[in-house]
Amino acid sequence: MIIMARTKGYPEALEKKLRDQRYYREDSNPDFTKNVKAISRTIPHMCYQCGTCTGSCPSAPRSSYRIRHFMRRAVLGLENEALTDPDLWLCTTCYSCSDRCPRDIIPTDVIMAMRNLAFKRDIVPVNFLKTVQAIYSSGHGVPNNDVNRAAREKLGLTRDPPTTHMYPEYIKGIQKILDHYKLKANADRIVKEREG
């Protein structure tokens, strides 16, 4: 209430900034730490916040994504904060952080675990879902296009790579896998909800 009064008339962003951010709010969840640990099969609770991961991360200097920040949230069980942060989706899965973490943690897998948990709550950016749809229809997240085809020809390669592009009969197998996990159905559903 006091904050409301103080921030009256200010933009929402500032209000959010001034919100009481003490750690153990009702949305901090010790089970989150456990779940992330179980899914990632690494040891996020051992992070000592040295910063080697962020220092290694090619995404960090180009975005607001801070892998170390997510490691901290894993340690403290800050589930909502981690899963609702759009930065969660900015890891390129290059594994540089995992190569260098002195505590022998695999931060990349921690991010993957959080993404899994987020997906369970339908928190996932539309572009990721569109990738699912692309894989479903073509077997590729980034299907071939004419520019690439020309480039491949120039390099003396076949116009299409020896994948589902060359052997479309195998797309069925990929679809079977995606259907088994209801990935496509969920992706379609969420995209529809968001885009109407």
Added chain:
Amino acid sequence: MAEKKKATTKKTESKKEDTKKVAPVKQEVKKQAAAPAAKPKAAAASAAAPAKATVGSTTKQGDARIGVFICHCGTNIAGSMDIEAVQAYAKTLPNVAYVDNYKYMCSMPGQSVINKAVKENKLTGVVVAACSPRLHEPTFRTATKESGLNPFRFEMANIREQNSWVHMHDREGSTDKAKDAVRIAVAKAALLQDLFPKSVPVEKAAMVVGAGVAGMQAALDLAAAGIKTYLIESDMSIGGRMSQLDKTFPTLDCSQCILTPKMVDVGRSDKIELMTWSEVHEVEGYIGNFDVTIRKKARGVMTPKEAEAKGIVGGGCNGCGDCEAVCPVVKPNEFEIGMKPRKAIYINHPQVVPLIYTIDFNSCVKCGLCVTACGPEKRAIDLEMKDEFVKVKVGTAILATGYDIFPIEKKEEWGYKRFENVITSLEFERLICASGPTGGHLVRPSDGQTPKRVAFVLCAGSRDNTGTGKPYCSRFCCMYSLKHAHQIIEKIPGCVPYIFYMDIRSFGKMYEEFYYRIQDEGAKFIRGRVANILEDPKTKNLHVMTDDTLLNRPVDMEVDMVVLAAAIQPKEDTNRTRKLFGVSCSMDGWLLEAHPKLNPCGTTTAGVFLAGVCQGPKDIPDTVASAEGAASAASIPIHMGEVELEPYFASCIEEKCAGCGMCVNLCPYSALSLVEKDGRTVMQVTEAKCKGCGTCGGFCPGGAIWMNHFATPQIVAQIDAFLLGGEQ
């Protein structure tokens, strides 16, 4: 030796003998009073079954009468089990004549409970159910002795470390387990014999291995206490790592200025026999009487003393260096970490003690030029010199073998050995030191330019659980990096040190104040562990990549030079040396102290002590303190003049011995031999050499070897007591 001591302390438990079965032993034992080797005959064959006498029958004169004393250890034990139940159970055990419990058995009142009970109940043996014998066996042995019994009539049942602490949440289970432990201890206690420790004289000399500041300090202290000390150093000079340093934190006094006087004192002391370019080759014996063989590596150059012994009067090396000037072979000087050349005949640096040249025979081409240069008077050089072996006898020994720098090129992300301007802090010490390769000018190896921006990478390879680094904190790198920051601020106007750190561990006296001072002088602190370092191939400048964790911002900082505060690890060859002395090491290779808090200088080998960094990372103040501690501990047995050996040796039951001699080769301590006695061949034990390991006793096909205090009937009684449970 270490293992042996552990094994014995673990098993020690008290018993009493059951007269019916052990009477013959008892008689023997009386005879042994003077020569303690027990040679029980009948006992070995009989007492295989646990004592069957009831409590009632033990009240008969001459029967074993065991007292059981159960300790609460505050709530350490009592909190996890039902002491009353254990006590009630103990009362039902055969031979038990008295049972009691007390809050702290080891306390004075606790010990008087034992004393009183032994006297009033005419007990013949004592069982204390409490903590580990490692902790309080000596305490209760003394209590047993003070109550009038032989101290070896005591047996301990461990119901704390191996019970209440590990079964804290299983009250019923731990109570049952305590009953088992008490029953087993009582079974052995009923068969225990009187034993009489032997005293052996202690040689009035000590040995110190490694002559860094730790070894030098220990040797000086021992010498000051009047003890002849052999100081063994594998390098050509004493001084160790400290002689490579420029200044020392936190007082910034020059390392050489405070070390050289000590080096001179060591060289001068008539109590210290300094042996450089030497290493320990073999160790035999035990506390008070170590026979150590030292290998004096062929140095190619004679000291004046050695020359005189060969009849060359007034000869030997006087350190003139004429040889060095003519030697055609050029090699990198290891003392300067390869940043300066040396010849095949060389000294590390001008202040070496002793000032005697040394030939590196791996690179010498035996041209003989040095021999000519040295001349016919001194005739110091002998190109055909061979390793020599010298035997000395010492009472105690101190290991002070120090450390090496972790090969930090293994952490590839920091580019050491790939990028010219990435150096280690030890190289930094040499470069900033006035007597170093650049005369004290810090320059970039790539172009000789003076750097203006220098990055210090802390925890380089320390606090690292990847398997490529070291999991521990190397303990002095924070502080010396602060010192390095100060040195460049002082020496290079306008040069800025950037310290990349996770934590600044400035824990010592005046250390936090030093941190304050360096920050005030202008050092920049960036809290982030360095992720990787890239080199600009043109300028050879370096990009230091990290996360400024306090700003939550990735950092790419261009600097002229990077100094890696590399982790340290035990000196190579430590492992071989420690094994010679029977000293253990912890998982990370540092030598293992007897107790991390209460006995940090001792080891599990009686008479062998640790000083300095070989036990774990230490700065100079802590190194010197530990050296003085070790010297004091090592001088105690020497000043006592004699030490007691535990009477756990093997003895031969001659009637049973077939003289096959198979045990002789099995003994790891060469304590056994075959002798002629009454016209037949039997085995004989040299008691002082026997460590009571039991190898022979367990092996002898004829059961002719009696292990004192761990005799077959005693052990069998324990096993039976366990297997047969409470039902006798």
